[in-house]
Amino acid sequence: MDLAVITLDTVTTLLLLLLIGLGPKIALVPFLEKSKNFPPEVQRAIGRRMVITAVSAAVIVFLTGALLLKLLHITPGAVAAAGGIILALLAVRMALGKGDEVEHEVTIPTDPLKLAVYPLAVPYLFNPVGITVLIIASEAAGSLAASALVLGLVLLVGALDYLIFSNIDKVAKRVNPTSLVVSEIVFGVLLTAVAVQLFVYGLGLLGVLEPNVTPH
Numbered sequence: 001m002d003l004a005v006i007t008l009d010t011v012t013t014l015l016l017l018l019l020i021g022l023g024p025k026i027a028l029v030p031f032l033e034k035s036k037n038f039p040p041e042v043q044r045a046i047g048r049r050m051v052i053t054a055v056s057a058a059v060i061v062f063l064t065g066a067l068l069l070k071l072l073h074i075t076p077g078a079v080a081a082a083g084g085i086i087l088a089l090l091a092v093r094m095a096l097g098k099g100d101e102v103e104h105e106v107t108i109p110t111d112p113l114k115l116a117v118y119p120l121a122v123p124y125l126f127n128p129v130g131i132t133v134l135i136i137a138s139e140a141a142g143s144l145a146a147s148a149l150v151l152g153l154v155l156l157v158g159a160l161d162y163l164i165f166s167n168i169d170k171v172a173k174r175v176n177p178t179s180l181v182v183s184e185i186v187f188g189v190l191l192t193a194v195a196v197q198l199f200v201y202g203l204g205l206l207g208v209l210e211p212n213v214t215p216h
Contacts, residue, residue, distance in 0.1 A: 003137065003146040014137070014150065018157045020194065021130025022058055024164045026094070029184050030124050031165065032172060034115055040169035042112055047165025049116035054126035055158035058134055062150055065138030076136045077205025083132030084199030090127065091195050094188025097181065125161065132198060 003010065020026070031050070035043045069076065134150070141147045164171055203209045 003140045003149075004142060006146060006149055011149065011153070014133070014153050015157075017129060017133045018153050020191070021128070021133050022054060022126055022154065022157045022161070024125070024161050025187060026090070026127055026191070027120060027124040028164075029094075029180060031120055031168065032175075032180075034120065035112070035168075038112055043168050043172075044166055046113060046116045046120070047168045048162065049113050050120045050125055051158060051161040051165050053117050053121035054161070055154065057122060057126050058130060058154050058158070059151065061131055062134040062138050062147075062154065065135035066141075069135065069139055075206065076139050077202045077207075079132055079135050079202070080205060081199050081202030083128045084195045084197075084202060086123075087128040087132075087198060088192055088195035090123065091188050091191035094184055095192055096188070097185055129194065129198070 027050070031047070035046050038046070068074070069079070134154070137150050141150060200209060
C-alpha cells in the first residue's frame with residue numbers, strides 16, 4: 001500500500017477496503033440475530049455502543065500499528081497473510097450460512113451492551129480486513145496528510161455505521177430475511193476471494209511470491 005502519493009485511486013481503494021473492514025455488511029446479520037430478543041431502544045443502544053467501540057479500536061490500531069510492528073518485529077506482509085487466513089475463516093462461515101449457528105451460540109448477558117464490544121464490535125464490525133488494512137496503512141503513512149486521509153475515511157465509514165445501527169429497528173423492518181440470507185452467502189463467497197487476495201498480497205510482501213499483487 002503506497003501512501004506516499006495520494007491519488008483518487010488510493011482514496012477509492014482505501015474507502016472500499018474500509019467499507020469491508022469497518023462497514024455494516026458483515027456485522028448486520030450477527031447483530032440482528034444476537035439482538036432480536038431485545039426491545040428497539042436496547043437494540044439502538046447496542047448499535048451505538050458497537051459503532052463507537054469499533055471506530056475507537058480502529059483509530060487506536062492505526063495510531064499504534066507501525067509502532068507495534070517495530071516492537072514485535074513483524075512485517076506488513078506477515079500481517080496481511082495472517083489477516084487473510086483469519087478473514088477466510090469468517091468468510092467461509094458466511095458463505096456456508098451461519099444463521100442457525102449464531103442463534104445457537106447466543107446467550108443473553110446480564111448487560112446486553114456487552115454484546116456491543118464482543119463479538120459485534122470486534123470481530124464483526126471491525127474485522128480482520130480493517131485491522132490488516134489499518135496496520136499496513138499505519139506503517140505506510142509517512143506524512144500528516146496521509147494519516148489525516150486514513151483517519152478521515154475511518155470516521156466517514158464510522159458515520160455510515162452509526163446512521164445504520166442507531167436506527168437498526170427501522171432498518172430491520174425494511175430488510176427481507178430471505179434476501180438478507182442470500183446476500184450473506186454471496187458476500188461470503190466474495191469475501192473469501194478477498195481473503196485469498198489478502199493472503200497472496202502478504203506472500204508478495206514477504207517475497208514468497210512476485211510482489212505485483214495489490215489488495216483491491
